[in-house]
Amino acid sequence: MSTADRPGEAEWLAGYRPGDHDRPSLTVDLAVFTIRDGAFSVLLVERGEHPYRGHWALPGGFVGIEEDIEAAAWRELAEETGVARFDGHLEQLRTYGAPGRDPRMRVVSVAHVAIAPDLPDPRAGSDAAAARWWPVEDLGLDGGDPDAPPLAFDHATVLTDAVERVRAKLEYTSLALEFLREPFSLGDVRRIYRAVWGRAPALGHFRRKVLSTPGFVVETHQVSSSPASDHGGRPPLLFRRGTATQLHPALLRPTGTDEE
Amino acid sequence: MSTADRPGEAEWLAGYRPGDHDRPSLTVDLAVFTIRDGAFSVLLVERGEHPYRGHWALPGGFVGIEEDIEAAAWRELAEETGVARFDGHLEQLRTYGAPGRDPRMRVVSVAHVAIAPDLPDPRAGSDAAAARWWPVEDLGLDGGDPDAPPLAFDHATVLTDAVERVRAKLEYTSLALEFLREPFSLGDVRRIYRAVWGRAPALGHFRRKVLSTPGFVVETHQVSSSPASDHGGRPPLLFRRGTATQLHPALLRPTGTDEE
DNA sequence: CTGGTTCGACTCATTGTGAGCATAACCAGG
DNA sequence: CCTGGTTATGCTCACAATGAGTCGAACCAG
Numbered sequence A, B: 001m002s003t004a005d006r007p008g009e010a011e012w013l014a015g016y017r018p019g020d021h022d023r024p025s026l027t028v029d030l031a032v033f034t035i036r037d038g039a040f041s042v043l044l045v046e047r048g049e050h051p052y053r054g055h056w057a058l059p060g061g062f063v064g065i066e067e068d069i070e071a072a073a074w075r076e077l078a079e080e081t082g083v084a085r086f087d088g089h090l091e092q093l094r095t096y097g098a099p100g101r102d103p104r105m106r107v108v109s110v111a112h113v114a115i116a117p118d119l120p121d122p123r124a125g126s127d128a129a130a131a132r133w134w135p136v137e138d139l140g141l142d143g144g145d146p147d148a149p150p151l152a153f154d155h156a157t158v159l160t161d162a163v164e165r166v167r168a169k170l171e172y173t174s175l176a177l178e179f180l181r182e183p184f185s186l187g188d189v190r191r192i193y194r195a196v197w198g199r200a201p202a203l204g205h206f207r208r209k210v211l212s213t214p215g216f217v218v219e220t221h222q223v224s225s226s227p228a229s230d231h232g233g234r235p236p237l238l239f240r241r242g243t244a245t246q247l248h249p250a251l252l253r254p255t256g257t258d259e260e
Numbered sequence C: 001c002t003g004g005t006t007c008g009a010c011t012c013a014t015t016g017t018g019a020g021c022a023t024a025a026c027c028a029g030g
Numbered sequence D: 001c002c003t004g005g006t007t008a009t010g011c012t013c014a015c016a017a018t019g020a021g022t023c024g025a026a027c028c029a030g
Helices: A009-014 A069-082 A155-172 A177-178 A188-196 A204-210 B009-013 B068-081 B156-174 B176-177 B186-195 B201-211
Strands: A025-036 A041-049 A060-062 A089-096 A106-114 A128-135 A217-223 A237-240 B025-036 B039-047 B061-062 B090-097 B108-113 B128-135 B217-223 B237-241
Touching: A009 A060, A025 A089, A025 A155, A025 A177, A025 A188, A041 A155, A041 A188, A060 A069, A069 A089, A069 A106, A069 A128, A089 A155, A128 A204, A128 B025, A155 A188, A155 B176, A177 A188, A177 B090, A188 A204, A217 B237, B009 B025, B025 B068, B025 B090, B025 B128, B025 B156, B025 B176, B025 B186, B039 B156, B039 B186, B061 B068, B061 B090, B061 B156, B068 B090, B068 B128, B108 B156, B108 B176, B156 B176, B156 B186, B176 B237, B186 B201, B186 B237, B201 B217
Parallel strands: A025 A106, B025 B108
Antiparallel strands: A025 A041, A025 A060, A041 A128, A089 A106, A217 A237, B025 B039, B025 B061, B039 B128, B090 B108, B217 B237
């Protein structure tokens, strides 16, 4: 990050005349996460056009000149994947604008993170060749996985940041509930944590934490009719989302390297 | 360089054709914070040109077509305020792009937060009429303060978000040390917390927390020659920044409403 | 020497964490 | 019907962190 010192720059800056110079293109990108078959998954589209043809990319596209950024994110999601606006969570992640991240021209992208309950399979739209849910684990974001699909642009970086944002927010907010439809059991919630973190929080502590945080979940006084597994098991109590959004103190990720 | 000049653009855009006149302008804004005379303060410039002439604004300006976003932030800071690149912290906050936030045209701004040790008084540059440090408390961000200076654009919103980001990060990172020059005493660190939060963390717990977190601060085995106050007091031990950046568990803001 | 001030080291009740164990309620198979 | 497997719920216990407080050390000014 070296300070740019290009001659003549001070001139057009002095009067704020942005019409006099070239502007970067502005796009939105979305990392839409859900839990598919127990796996923490993200929605990607296969590019059908140059550049990065055949690579997988985050859905996204250009922001209209009078279009709100968040509205553009919802619109692109619908156009590229057929995923309609859902009852979930959408927030800005950060903006990526390194020169050269798009080989065609200067493109600055406002990346977003969305959380959705399990959604139907997407359909490819616009210039996408395909669209599907990818388990995050299969994307080889740590690098070194030969079976990982190639990702377009700087989307591996964006996705790494997005995954970390979601994992971190599970610690200190009630974001996990956005993956679920109501009503849900505490086991459902814990399975979300397990899928996203790779490790489940300790059972005893987890229940105590969720139940003792005011407004995290609200009891329905109902019991699930269908047990969680095929082999039976005690039917769980059912809950709905409460009004609380913050967890104090945080529910920390388990340390250690074991899977469970 | 116009969009139409680039060959083959219609193909790869496949329906999205942001022409020259379709693109938002891209700017950076900076909320630079420091501690001035014990007050948590932010650097603002008084606008000398339309729109919002005479209003106070965050320093910022347009991003060059091949300029990195963070580099543009550093450059604008130097140009508008004379504050040279300092040994401190700069991070992206979020991007603000609501249509209508600039009455002239569509402008999308990538806002940043910077933390600096006490710096010399800025000088007004470019088209700014003045530049000075404002105590955050005097800006009336809660609304309703008739003595608060008028803020340009949506900068009250940006500033509110920036202040909350800094306050929150003091809880779970070692960001407070970025306000200080080395070496510093634990009392210095606690005064940073008091200035930023409005309330100081409890003395006993604060010392225990800072000293028991590995890598937060490093002892110099030196004692300050000049006591902290004019009225004397025991000279404090001096420390330097450690390598740790995260605090686990977090150092939470005191509850309650008292000032101290 | 005395009072005021800041820094440093301790105590103690309360709360939260990490780990475990016991019981309840369901299923499938013998 | 009984048994083992499975999931959910409720509890205990040792330990760590927090919040609040006390006490002495080391300096200054008068």
